[in-house]
Amino acid sequence: METLLHITTLHYLVLGAALFLLGVIGVLTRRNVVIVLMSIELILNAVNLNLVAFSRMWAGLHGQVFAIFVVTDAAAEAAVGLGILIAFFRNKETVNIDEVNLLKW
Amino acid sequence: MAPVATPFFFYLFAAIMVVGGIMVITRKNPVHSALALIAALLAQSSIYLMLYAPFVAGVQVILYAGGIMVLFLFVIMLVSIDRSVRERQFNSQWVAGIIAGMTLGGLFIGVYAKGKDIFPDHAMPIIESDNTQKIGTMLYGQYMFSFEIASLLLLVAIIGAVVMAKKKI
Numbered sequence: 186m187e188t189l190l191h192i193t194t195l196h197y198l199v200l201g202a203a204l205f206l207l208g209v210i211g212v213l214t215r216r217n218v219v220i221v222l223m224s225i226e227l228i229l230n231a232v233n234l235n236l237v238a239f240s241r242m243w244a245g246l247h248g249q250v251f252a253i254f255v256v257t258d259a260a261a262e263a264a265v266g267l268g269i270l271i272a273f274f275r276n277k278e279t280v281n282i283d284e285v286n287l288l289k290w
Numbered sequence: 291m292a293p294v295a296t297p298f299f300f301y302l303f304a305a306i307m308v309v310g311g312i313m314v315i316t317r318k319n320p321v322h323s324a325l326a327l328i329a330a331l332l333a334q335s336s337i338y339l340m341l342y343a344p345f346v347a348g349v350q351v352i353l354y355a356g357g358i359m360v361l362f363l364f365v366i367m368l369v370s371i372d373r374s375v376r377e378r379q380f381n382s383q384w385v386a387g388i389i390a391g392m393t394l395g396g397l398f399i400g401v402y403a404k405g406k407d408i409f410p411d412h413a414m415p416i417i418e419s420d421n422t423q424k425i426g427t428m429l430y431g432q433y434m435f436s437f438e439i440a441s442l443l444l445l446v447a448i449i450g451a452v453v454m455a456k457k458k459i
Contacts, residue, residue: 213387
C-alpha cells in the first residue's frame with residue numbers, strides 16, 4: 186500500500202512503459218495507416234514522459250529540453266507521414282497498410 | 291507549492307491515459323481514435339504539471355493536442371474512411387504482434403523489478419519559479435546547435451510534406 190500511495194519515479198516509468206506497449210501493439214496489429222501513425226505518437230509520448238520523469242528525479246532541466254526536441258521530431262514525423270498517407274491514398278484509394286506490398290517478396 | 295493529493299491525481303490521469311491509449315488502438319473509426327488520443331495527451335500534460343514541468347505541459351497542449359492532432363483530423367477528413375471502417379481492422383499477424391508486445395512488457399517488468407532500488411525514494415527539491423526562463427536559456431545557450439538543427443529538420447519536413455502531398459510537382 187505504501188509503495189502504491191507514495192508516487193516515485195518508478196510509477197511514472199511504469200506508466201510510460203504501459204503507453205509504449207500500447208503504441209507498439211497498435212503499430213504491429215492495426216491496418217489503418219492513420220491509427221498506426223497515432224500509435225507512433227503514443228510511443229513518442231511515452232518516451233517524453235520518461236524524459237520528464239527523470240528530469241524531475243535529478244532536479245535538472247536537460248530532460249525537459251530533450252522532451253521539447255522529441256515534440257519537434259513528432260511534429261516533423263506527423264507532417265511527412267500524413268503527406269505520404271495522402272499520396273498513398275491518391276494512388277491506391279485505400280488507407281490499409283498491408284496493401285503497401287510492392288516491395289514484398 | 292507542493293501538489294496536493296498527488297496519488298489520487300496521478301492515478302486519475304494515468305487511468306485516463308491508459309484507457310485513451312487502449313481506445314486509440316481499438317476503435318474502428320479513426321476520428322474516435324484521434325479524440326481518445328487528445329484526451330490521453332491532455333491527461334499527460336497534467337502529469338507534466340505534477341512533475342514541475344509547466345513549459346513542457348504547455349507545449350504538450352499547444353503543439354500536440356492543438357497542432358498535431360488538428361493535422362491528423364484534417365487528414366482523416368481528406369482520406370475517405372467509409373471503406374476502411376467496414377473492413378477488417380487488424381492485420382493477419384495480430385497474434386504475433388500482441389505476443390511481441392507482451393514479450394516487451396515482460397522485459398520492462400523484469401528490468402523495473404530488478405532495478406527499482408536504484409531510484410531515490412524522494413525526488414530532489416526543485417526551484418519551480420523560473421522553469422520557462424531556464425529552459426529558454428538552455429535552448430539558446432547550451433543546446434544552440436541542436437536547436438538550429440531542429441529548425442532545419444522542421445524546414446525539411448515542411449518541404450517534404452508539401453512535395454509528398456502535391457499532385458504534380
